[in-house]
Amino acid sequence: MQNGDDGKDDSENDEWETLATVVDKILAWEKKLYDEVKAGELMKLEYQRKVALLNRQKKHNASIEVLEKTKAAVTHLHTRYIVDMQSMDSTVSEIQHLRDNQLYPKLLDLADRMAKMWEDMHMHHANQLKIVLNLKAVDISDSHIETSAHHHSHTRQLREIVEKWNTNFSDLMNHQKEYINALYSWLKLNLVPIESSLKEKVASPPRMQQPRIKAFLQAWNEHLTKLPDDLAKTAIVSFRAVLDTILSVQDEELKQKEICEHTHREYMRKARAFEDWYHKNSQRGKFEVDQESGEGTGHKDAVAERKFAVESLKSKLDDEIEAHNRLSKQVREKSLSILKAHLPELFRALTDFSNVSFDMYSKLRLMSLMEDQGNN
Template identity: 60%
Template sequence: MPGPSLDLDNNDNETEGRNAEPFANNVSGVGFNSHGGADSEIEPKTPERPEKVAVEDDVKRKQQVQMEHSKTAPADFRRMVKAVSSVNLMLVLNEIDDHFLKCSESAQEVSKMLEATRLHYHSNFADNRGHIDHSARVMRVITWNSSFRGMTNIEDRKDEFDSEEHESHATVLDKLLAWEKKLYDEVKQGELMKLEYKRKVAWLNKQKKRGATAESLEKTKAAVSHLHTRYIVDMQSMDSTVSEVNRLRDEQLYPKLVMLVDGMANMWASMCIHHDRQLKVVEKLKSLDVALSSKETTKQHHDWTIQLHNVVQEWHSQFNKLVTNQKQYILALNNWLKLNLIPIESSLKEKISSPPRAQNPPIQALLHAWHDCLEKLPDEVAKSAISSFAAVIKTIIIHQDEEMKLKEKCEETRKEFLRKSQAFEEWYHKYKQRRSALDEIDAGEDANAKDPVSERQLVVESLKKRLEEEAEAHKKHCIQVREKSIGSLKIRLPEIFRALSDYSHACSEAYEKLRSVTQSQKTNGAPS
């Protein structure tokens, strides 16, 4: 019969004396199989220590009790515990960052359309400092007696501007500006010539009243006739320029604006999707456990917080530019269109033929609707949310600064304590050696004399107490900073992405409305 195995669950194995007997029986039974026969292939095994087995068995019993307790817990509680443990702040922030990158990708079409990554030469400035000079190339083909279309270079090839469908938004605006400059110069010259014409006519009338000689009258009449002819020619040239401006407005600028509306509609539709997902992601932070965050602020953590604050401030600045620039651009186009639709009239008695003007061009309805839509967007709410988030991060930075100063103060106190403690131990060792030699001499001294050991020890103990107080203050401040930081993120992140989601939805609806305006005009025969 084989010897009994080591089993600490048996009630007979509760005492150390009883453990010895089965231990010996187990050793003596090694080498026999269950049928009592010899088994030469089995080597003797070193039995486990009873204490170790008892500890492992106790751990297993506790785990079993915990598992049974978790099974009896309510289902909602188990789901809540699982949700808390599954939320990770870094994963949430990484997912938010991924959606920002996708938002940026959705804006590439509009960015390319507006040549946002390129420097543009502004035609109001005469200097050329390496910027793209669209206007200079336009001006070289604009002359007094030749039109823009059909110009060829010395190699008898089409100028690149002849391919109007491949021109950019900025190029069309520069062409319009060049023709408007030409029109301005012609109107200015025409007004000066008109004043000169009126002055000559007034002088001719005076000569007639005074009874001037026929030769003088004929000379003045010839001058008046010459000025009148020049004025007629200038007005015809002006009408030609006006016709070209209107053609550029209707056949080039308006289609570019329609393309921009389509691009913006697609962009904001994509923005809606990603900002909605960001809002859904940050709502997970409600179940974030503060205990899972870092225990204290490190230098790297503090630098990252400062970097985040700078990025959010730049975000606020760029968002403000986006809102302001698109409003200013549409407002500028509306103001220009008002002047463009005002006819240039002559006060001369002679009728000068002018080309008919479209009083309600398609671009007018689009720009009016565009201006109204931009004014209704909730951009102030979004700007305020971003600004508030930047202020919250700034507050976190201040708390982190205080925490790091407390840690630095605590470290200085710890160094001082270690230095003085070591100095006290060295002094006390030497003092004991001297004291043992002087015990007989000091026996007759006053018993009330000050004890140098107590004095020095009191200094070390007070320093130790101060270190403990500072360490406790630093620990409490770490907890406060962590709780305030996580609490602020739980509140502010949903606010900012809710505002962005609302703004993106408003923009998407606005540009879909503008798209419907352009489509209705297209059915009415407007250029596209």
């Protein structure tokens, strides 16, 4: 959007520049510099070829007309080369300006923001550590809550979130290391002067070989390589394994519950079938026994046999329900025990790491402030 006052694009204002756009501008200028250096090298080769030709012509006593023509070509190439080198110097100066007046302040701002982020993260992780340490006082010995499908789904969801957490944390650590290392590697190349055998004849602006950004990026790169992020990564991976264990015992409990439900349905089916059969045959008098002849005894035996089958299934169901209740309690106790042991480890590691990260970025910013004061 344009500014209504002057009609200028806000993107022209340094205030609206981002670190990405500054780096992109440097890239554009460096592509221009690359083309200029390439053209300059070709120009130098052509100049050297003409100089060699002029020397051969002098050696072989060429005519004045030929010599003057070659000298004119040499002079023309030399003039063009000087102009090209001055244009190259202008491009180098622009890159240096972007580096020192836009890139460096943006990196200082990034370090400030990273320090603030890790300060906030340290506060949150410290609070989380306090909360999980209170788990030690939690007692569920009298709890009869069992794992539901909804509960199991939430546990699986937590496992997936921790997996993403592990991936994102690793990416954050790796990407910032790669980014700062790439910037520092570029800077070291950026500070290498462009040499030329004709350069001493060109009025080039002086080049500052040790800009403030160099010490800053060097320190940042070194600090990142020493950052103890492995402990935090290990803590997250360990917690992911803990959730795998909890999911495993919950799966076992849910399978036991399915067995109970299957047996319960079978028991209800057979109990209803027995009641229907018994009611139907009772109305027909089939279960009455003649005391003299003993007729009907077989029917009584059939009743006893069928009733025993139903009661056996009921006994099996009771055993399975008891096993499920026992397993359910074990799952609760084991899950809580695991969380009591590993959640404090997780958040203690993250609290320590966020504190180290905050300290690192604070030192980076302090180093730049002290350097600024020293230059003033």
